[in-house]
Amino acid sequence: MSRKNIETRNRILESTWRLLETDPGNDVRMSDIAKEAGISRQAVYLHFPKRADLLVATTRYLDEVRDIDARLAASRAAKTGLERLDAFIQAWGNYIPEIYGVAKALLAMKDQDEEAYNAWQGRMQAVREGCEAAINALDRDGMLTNALSKKEATDLLWTMLSVRNWEQFRSECNWTQARYIDVTKASARKVLVADGA
Amino acid sequence: MSRKNIETRNRILESTWRLLETDPGNDVRMSDIAKEAGISRQAVYLHFPKRADLLVATTRYLDEVRDIDARLAASRAAKTGLERLDAFIQAWGNYIPEIYGVAKALLAMKDQDEEAYNAWQGRMQAVREGCEAAINALDRDGMLTNALSKKEATDLLWTMLSVRNWEQFRSECNWTQARYIDVTKASARKVLVADGA
DNA sequence: CACAAAACTTGACACCGTGTAAAGTTGACA
DNA sequence: TGTCAACTTTACACGGTGTCAAGTTTTGTG
Numbered sequence: 217m218s219r220k221n222i223e224t225r226n227r228i229l230e231s232t233w234r235l236l237e238t239d240p241g242n243d244v245r246m247s248d249i250a251k252e253a254g255i256s257r258q259a260v261y262l263h264f265p266k267r268a269d270l271l272v273a274t275t276r277y278l279d280e281v282r283d284i285d286a287r288l289a290a291s292r293a294a295k296t297g298l299e300r301l302d303a304f305i306q307a308w309g310n311y312i313p314e315i316y317g318v319a320k321a322l323l324a325m326k327d328q329d330e331e332a333y334n335a336w337q338g339r340m341q342a343v344r345e346g347c348e349a350a351i352n353a354l355d356r357d358g359m360l361t362n363a364l365s366k367k368e369a370t371d372l373l374w375t376m377l378s379v380r381n382w383e384q385f386r387s388e389c390n391w392t393q394a395r396y397i398d399v400t401k402a403s404a405r406k407v408l409v410a411d412g413a
Numbered sequence: 414m415s416r417k418n419i420e421t422r423n424r425i426l427e428s429t430w431r432l433l434e435t436d437p438g439n440d441v442r443m444s445d446i447a448k449e450a451g452i453s454r455q456a457v458y459l460h461f462p463k464r465a466d467l468l469v470a471t472t473r474y475l476d477e478v479r480d481i482d483a484r485l486a487a488s489r490a491a492k493t494g495l496e497r498l499d500a501f502i503q504a505w506g507n508y509i510p511e512i513y514g515v516a517k518a519l520l521a522m523k524d525q526d527e528e529a530y531n532a533w534q535g536r537m538q539a540v541r542e543g544c545e546a547a548i549n550a551l552d553r554d555g556m557l558t559n560a561l562s563k564k565e566a567t568d569l570l571w572t573m574l575s576v577r578n579w580e581q582f583r584s585e586c587n588w589t590q591a592r593y594i595d596v597t598k599a600s601a602r603k604v605l606v607a608d609g610a
Numbered sequence: 611c612a613c614a615a616a617a618c619t620t621g622a623c624a625c626c627g628t629g630t631a632a633a634g635t636t637g638a639c640a
Numbered sequence: 641t642g643t644c645a646a647c648t649t650t651a652c653a654c655g656g657t658g659t660c661a662a663g664t665t666t667t668g669t670g
Contacts, residue, residue: 241524242524242525243524243525320524324521324524327438327439327521328439328440363599364596368588368592368596371582371585371586371588372596372600374581374586375578375581375582375586378577378578378581380575380577380578381572381575381577381578384571384572384575385568385572388568389568389571389572391565391568395565399561399565399569402560403569403604406603406604407600407603407604
């Protein structure tokens with residue numbers, strides 16, 4: 217029982233997640249989380265010195281519980297570049313709604329808090345690597361459009377798959393999750409794949 | 414000289430703009446703006462009761478000074494749907510960097526402040542109408558893809574043209590403004606225009 | 611010119627949320 | 641039985657927004 221009490225720690229993470237899931241945004245205060253976890257506000261600070269630490273830890277916790285690695289494995293196993301592109305969009309696109317609450321809170325902090333900024337940046341970098349791998353697979357198949365460099369193609373796919381875009385389609389435009397996935401897959405192909413294919 | 418002093422008001426708006434332009438984000442406090450304008454903090458509150466009011470007024474002020482209407486007129490004058498699409502992307506896409514500072518501050522407030530939310534929503538609605546007009550023009554020419562409904566096509570173009578996406582391309586991916594415009598135009602065509610065209 | 615209203619200043623304060631500090635309580639286990 | 645770690649309780653500093661009230665300067669008008 218080295219690092220405090222692991223049970224309490226997990227209860228805090230679960231509470232944070234639950235609150236952010238039902239009410240995405242920054243309206244979730246440290247005291248709310250403490251109340252939800254059934255402990256004092258100070259106990260939260262005992263485990264997570266800063267709010268940013270807590271949010272970062274919550275995303276890591278979620279990644280572990282929801283096993284994001286296993287999900288992305290499918291896209292890595294794809295044979296063709298097109299399959300890999302589809303599989304990646306499907307895996308990541310369906311993961312976004314599960315982390316959206318926490319992601320939004322982290323996103324809101326990233327302009328004020330250095331640590332939150334780095335944490336978010338790191339996670340997005342991981343997504344970017346997935347995009348890059350898909351682009352490389354497309355290129356290997358000779359399917360990549362010649363209108364874009366590999367870096368540009370990666371940037372473009374990465375931006376298409378941003379949490380903000382998902383948010384806009386789902387919340388602002390009232391698209392269904394399934395439609396979001398389908399249209400994103402189709403758009404990615406049209407934009408990234410060479411014409412005569 | 415009814416509504417306070419119009420000169421002071423404009424000096425506040427100019428100061429807000431200047432500060433947000435050089436340092437986009439929310440680190441700009443009411444006291445910073447007062448100092449920049451050379452007046453007391455309370456005087457700012459005399460003109461703008463809430464921070465959100467000030468930000469909203471600053472965007473309106475910018476729209477007026479930069480004459481966004483005139484710029485969009487070009488796209489409205491376009492003959493074909495394709496021309497209209499290009500012209501709209503060009504006009505709006507080149508306007509974003511000019512309002513980015515203020516937009517970012519407003520964007521950061523919109524999850525906490527009802528008024529900021531509505532103001533941002535209203536402005537984005539105006540952009541959406543521009544997208545809708547372009548889609549309608551495409552459709553009139555029989556150039557709109559049949560893979561998307563007109564609403565979906567509008568949603569898609571609108572999302573492609575979001576301030577967040579511009580931010581990602583320019584800041585995160587280090588694209589030039591010119592490249593951003595070119596790639597966005599090309600992507601929009603690929604995604605929205607019917608294949609055999 | 612005088613004086614009243616408007617514009618602005620000054621200084622104080624309430625409120626909220628984050629984060630810190632310190633002393634007290636509880637329970638495990640050795 | 642005593643000690644240590646986890647947690648509680650209470651209190652407070654800090655920074656930023658927004659409010660309040662009393663005082664001063666500027667401006668327009670009879």
